[in-house]
Amino acid sequence: MNDDGKRYLFDNKRNVKIVIWGLTAVCVLLFAADWVVHRHISDDLEKLFGFYAVYGFVACVLLVLLAAEMRKLVMRNENYYGDADEQSTGPAVARAEPDVHEDQASSTQADTEAGSGDRHV
Amino acid sequence: MFDFWPALPLFLGALLSAALSGRARAVAMLAAPALGAYGLYQLEPGTTVTLQLFDYTLTPVRVDDLSLLFGYLFHLAAFIGVVFALHIKDRIQDVAALAYAGSAVGAVFAGDLLTLFIYWELLALTSAALVFARRTERALASGMRYLIMQVGSGVLLLAGTLIYAWNTGSLDFDFIGLDAPGGWLIFLAFGIKSAFPLLHGWLVDAYPESTPTGTVFLSAFTTKVAIYALARGYPGTELLIWIGALMTCFPIFYAVIENDLRRVLAYSLINQLGFMVVGIGIGTELALNGAVAHAFNDVLFKGLLMMSMGAVLYVTGEIRGSELGGLYKKMPKTAILCIVGAASISAFPLFSGFVSKSMIVTAAVEEGYSLIWLALLFASAGVFHHAGIKIPFFAFFAHDSKFVGTAHEPPANMLIAMSIAAVLCIGIGTFPVFLYGMLPYDTGYSPYDITHVLTQLQLLAFSALAFMWLKLSGIYPPELKSVNLDVEWFYRRMLPVGVQAVLDRAAPIDRELRRRTKAAIDWGLNDLARHHGSYSGLGGNWPTGNMVLGVAALLGVSLVLYYL
Numbered sequence: 001m002n003d004d005g006k007r008y009l010f011d012n013k014r015n016v017k018i019v020i021w022g023l024t025a026v027c028v029l030l031f032a033a034d035w036v037v038h039r040h041i042s043d044d045l046e047k048l049f050g051f052y053a054v055y056g057f058v059a060c061v062l063l064v065l066l067a068a069e070m071r072k073l074v075m076r077n078e079n080y081y082g083d084a085d086e087q088s089t090g091p092a093v094a095r096a097e098p099d100v101h102e103d104q105a106s107s108t109q110a111d112t113e114a115g116s117g118d119r120h121v
Numbered sequence: 122m123f124d125f126w127p128a129l130p131l132f133l134g135a136l137l138s139a140a141l142s143g144r145a146r147a148v149a150m151l152a153a154p155a156l157g158a159y160g161l162y163q164l165e166p167g168t169t170v171t172l173q174l175f176d177y178t179l180t181p182v183r184v185d186d187l188s189l190l191f192g193y194l195f196h197l198a199a200f201i202g203v204v205f206a207l208h209i210k211d212r213i214q215d216v217a218a219l220a221y222a223g224s225a226v227g228a229v230f231a232g233d234l235l236t237l238f239i240y241w242e243l244l245a246l247t248s249a250a251l252v253f254a255r256r257t258e259r260a261l262a263s264g265m266r267y268l269i270m271q272v273g274s275g276v277l278l279l280a281g282t283l284i285y286a287w288n289t290g291s292l293d294f295d296f297i298g299l300d301a302p303g304g305w306l307i308f309l310a311f312g313i314k315s316a317f318p319l320l321h322g323w324l325v326d327a328y329p330e331s332t333p334t335g336t337v338f339l340s341a342f343t344t345k346v347a348i349y350a351l352a353r354g355y356p357g358t359e360l361l362i363w364i365g366a367l368m369t370c371f372p373i374f375y376a377v378i379e380n381d382l383r384r385v386l387a388y389s390l391i392n393q394l395g396f397m398v399v400g401i402g403i404g405t406e407l408a409l410n411g412a413v414a415h416a417f418n419d420v421l422f423k424g425l426l427m428m429s430m431g432a433v434l435y436v437t438g439e440i441r442g443s444e445l446g447g448l449y450k451k452m453p454k455t456a457i458l459c460i461v462g463a464a465s466i467s468a469f470p471l472f473s474g475f476v477s478k479s480m481i482v483t484a485a486v487e488e489g490y491s492l493i494w495l496a497l498l499f500a501s502a503g504v505f506h507h508a509g510i511k512i513p514f515f516a517f518f519a520h521d522s523k524f525v526g527t528a529h530e531p532p533a534n535m536l537i538a539m540s541i542a543a544v545l546c547i548g549i550g551t552f553p554v555f556l557y558g559m560l561p562y563d564t565g566y567s568p569y570d571i572t573h574v575l576t577q578l579q580l581l582a583f584s585a586l587a588f589m590w591l592k593l594s595g596i597y598p599p600e601l602k603s604v605n606l607d608v609e610w611f612y613r614r615m616l617p618v619g620v621q622a623v624l625d626r627a628a629p630i631d632r633e634l635r636r637r638t639k640a641a642i643d644w645g646l647n648d649l650a651r652h653h654g655s656y657s658g659l660g661g662n663w664p665t666g667n668m669v670l671g672v673a674a675l676l677g678v679s680l681v682l683y684y685l
Contacts, residue, residue, distance in 0.1 A: 001208075005193075006450075009451070010447070010518065011673065018588060021591075023582070023585055023586060023589060024586070026582050027582045027583055027585075027586045030315050030575070030578055030579045030582050031579070031583075033575055033579075034575075034579075035191040037571055037572075037575055039571075039572040039575065040570075042363070042483075042486040042487060043486050043491055043494060045495075046492070050579070052402035052498075052576040052577075052579040052580045052583075053496075053579040053580070053582070053583045054583070055498060055499075055502070056498075056502045056580035056581065056582070056584045057583040057584070057586060057587045059498070059502040059503065059584070059587075060502050060503070060506050060583075060584045060587035060588060060591075061500045061587050061590075061591065063373060063374065063499075063506060064375060064506070064588075064591050064596070064598065065243075065444065065596075066374060066377075066588075066599060067377035067378050068377075068596075068598040069377070070374055070375075071378050071380065071598060071603075071605075072219065072430065072602075073604075074378075074605045074606040075378065075601070075603045075604075075605055076604050076605070076606060077319055077602075077603060077604070077605075078602045078603055078604055080604050080606075081604065081613055081614070083258065083259045083262065095398075098185075104541070115663045117196045118468060
């Protein structure tokens with residue numbers, strides 16, 4: 001949505017590629033540094049080659065995968081508590097009664113958006 | 122200058138900001154924290170002010186290294202927050218913000234539990250006003266829930282204090298420990314304000330509902346006062362290590378799937394508090410230094426992140442990750458400042474988080490808490506993931522949102538406030554000696570050795586790699602308009618629904634009971650009417666003639682008796 005017609009840094013796909021490959025290169029270098037650098041060891045696990053790198057990667061992947069599973073358990077539609085915000089309309093639009101009778105008004109919309117409809121227990 | 126009451130300048134500032142307007146208000150609000158900090162500079166560690174209240178000695182002011190460090194921190198946070206909010210014309214927020222900062226300062230200089238309690242409740246009231254100041258139904262409801270929890274924490278503190286004072290004969294606020302009489306109650310009171318797991322609902326509920334500027338103040342004070350109180354009253358309490366480790370780990374899962382970016386930061390705040398709580402629990406000099414230093418840094422970098430998201434909210438009126446994106450095109454300065462905050466919270470070398478978090482992690486591994494150490498590493502990788510990458514990425518990059526066309530940089534005062542915080546984040550990270558010099562213990566610790574730097578960089582770089590891989594392969598869960606159930610569900614949904622269910626179940630019983638009681642009363646009334654009513658034998662109205670007849674009969678009888 002660049003109505004000013006300007007091309008910004010990441011509009012150029014090449015710059016995105018540079019970021020991606022740059023990060024990969026940094027990771028390879030840091031991993032390789034374990035050969036060169038002699039670390040102080042406080043815990044046995046630290047002796048493992050590339051421990052921090054592997055741990056960081058695995059931790060983040062697990063974090064995201066578990067969190068995505070957690071959504072099935074805890075995610076509800078935005079109006080679950082019947083107080084979906086007026087934020088969605090942006091700052092310029094002032095609404096007369098923001099929250100009072102949202103329940104009926106936005107229920108159908110909200111239900112289709114997030115999928116789970118157990119709002120009225 | 123203010124050694125009888127270090128918080129006085131801030132409270133005076135609150136009063137003046139209520140009375141003044143225009144330029145004078147701005148001057149008063151900026152001068153208050155500056156003057157207060159100057160007052161602290163003149164305080165000698167070891168100074169105390171005491172008062173005699175009946176049999177007890179109160180110590181409204183007690184100055185030592187720990188309270189001074191937090192005192193400076195709160196003045197700094199108040200100054201940055203005031204600069205950030207300078208363009209707002211809202212007296213409630215002005216007064217509440219400065220009085221809130223004043224209460225925090227008062228609390229850390231409190232030398233006895235009763236004084237602490239008073240500031241504890243003042244913190245609750247003034248901060249709740251900042252939530253109410255959003256002036257939406259939603260903020261009002263959230264603020265009420267917040268206030269109930271906060272005042273509840275105060276009640277626990279007071280109860281604990283009374284038991285403690287009754288049994289020990291002293292109100293002094295020093296090491297308390299769980300074994301002290303009332304120790305558990307006070308621990309729980311501190312725990313609520315430090316957002317212990319299951320007691321954390323108020324934080325993620327209310328903080329994101331405050332105004333763009335109010336949240337900046339909120340994120341600085343309440344939780345740090347609680348950390349101070351834990352460091353003062355419960356250092357070396359092993360339970361805290363486990364509680365803290367839990368606090369570092371569980372919120373990051375929520376942070377990954379949360380859509381409201383300020384709520385992501387609220388979860389990340391609990392995660393950072395977890396590090397401090399672990400440090401306090403370990404209780405060695407290095408760990409305590411780490412906890413206190415991390416509290417100091419957290420105020421700055423979390424404040425910076427909250428400010429950058431506040432700026433986004435202020436400019437676009439939107440804070441949900443699903444609706445934002447691409448704003449770097451129109452808000453490049455805000456984006457860069459946000460990234461500085463992100464790098465600091467993620468503990469990149471040369472940024473502030475690194476020099477304090479590494480102390481806690483080092484202390485954990487040195488004391489042989491391997492499991493805790495692994496949890497802290499997991500949380501470190503996680504915090505980079507959700508606060509370091511997710512916040513800037515979804516707000517400023519990702520896909521172009523509808524706001525890209527109209528967005529612009531926030532007002533100059535907001536940019537200045539963020540810049541001050543950013544400079545401090547980099548300054549502390551690059552030259553940690555200044556911060557280390559203010560810490561309570563001298564441990565000779567240096568964060569910049571090759572092992573620390575390399576391992577931290579490996580951890581962070583591979584976390585970033587994981588994010589990139591998950592994002593490019595489409596596995597990363599998209600930002601969705603949603604709410605995620607947390608402990609607040611218990612009192613926002615289960616409790617009302619439960620009460621309703623109980624009422625529904627009880628209603629027929631209640632109705633039957635009323636019917637029977639009413640029937641019994643009716644029967645009683647009828648019975649009374651039968652015996653004592655107007656047509657009954659006893660209570661009825663007898664005609665006057667009857668009496669005359671009676672009298673005549675009586676006279677007749679007496680006449681007959683006379684003649685006999």
